[in-house]
Amino acid sequence: MDYLFIIGITAAVLTTVAFLPQVFKVYQTKHTKDISLVMYIIFIFGLILWTVYGVLLNSLPVILANSFTLILCFYIIFLKIKYG
Amino acid sequence: MDYLFIIGITAAVLTTVAFLPQVFKVYQTKHTKDISLVMYIIFIFGLILWTVYGVLLNSLPVILANSFTLILCFYIIFLKIKYG
Numbered sequence: 001m002d003y004l005f006i007i008g009i010t011a012a013v014l015t016t017v018a019f020l021p022q023v024f025k026v027y028q029t030k031h032t033k034d035i036s037l038v039m040y041i042i043f044i045f046g047l048i049l050w051t052v053y054g055v056l057l058n059s060l061p062v063i064l065a066n067s068f069t070l071i072l073c074f075y076i077i078f079l080k081i082k083y084g
Numbered sequence: 085m086d087y088l089f090i091i092g093i094t095a096a097v098l099t100t101v102a103f104l105p106q107v108f109k110v111y112q113t114k115h116t117k118d119i120s121l122v123m124y125i126i127f128i129f130g131l132i133l134w135t136v137y138g139v140l141l142n143s144l145p146v147i148l149a150n151s152f153t154l155i156l157c158f159y160i161i162f163l164k165i166k167y168g
Contacts (some may be wrong), residue, residue: 004141005138007136007137007140008129008133008137009101009137010133011130011131011133011137012124013101013130014126014127014129014130015130015134016130016135017124017126018124018127018130020121021122021123022119022120022123024120025118025120026118027124029118029135031117031118032118033115033117033118033147034109034110034113034115034116034117034118034119035106035118035119036105036106036108036109038105039102039103039104039105039106039109040102040168042098042101042102042105043098043099043102043103045098045100046094046095046096046097046099046100047095048096048097048100049091049092049098050093050095050099052091052095053088053091053092053095056088057088057142069125073130074100083118
């Protein structure tokens with residue numbers, strides 16, 4: 001494995017798992033008032049395009065990282081709509 | 085320009101500008117309680133690695149998109165620390 005691959009994978013893992021603490025926080029507090037719904041809507045459209053990009057490039061890391069982030073962001077939007 | 089490039093650039097623009105509504109929201113309300121500090125700290129480490137990845141790949145779109153997102157996320161962390 002070359003170092004470029006390792007840096008890319010580490011970057012992808014970090015920008016994906018970063019959303020887990022936000023999910024846990026909202027899940028525990030049931031408060032989402034300060035979170036921007038518009039941010040997550042735009043971000044999700046971006047993630048969908050990144051996933052398409054990964055499919056077209058046949059890049060499994062890009063597909064997996066963005067798909068997992070998509071699930072987390074959809075869940076944050078779901079909680080945001082639920083708790084307002 | 086091929087369609088792969090257009091999809092990649094559009095994805096990068098969306099996942100970057102997505103943070104603007106969150107910046108505006110915090111700037112206006114001065115409330116950050118529901119936002120996870122840990123999320124932004126992990127995300128910033130990921131963005132730094134993505135920027136390094138872009139430099140090593142000599143990819144200006146990757147460098148620009150991640151640098152701009154870095155600035156926005158640093159500003160959100162600054163406001164989060166300021167307003168708690």
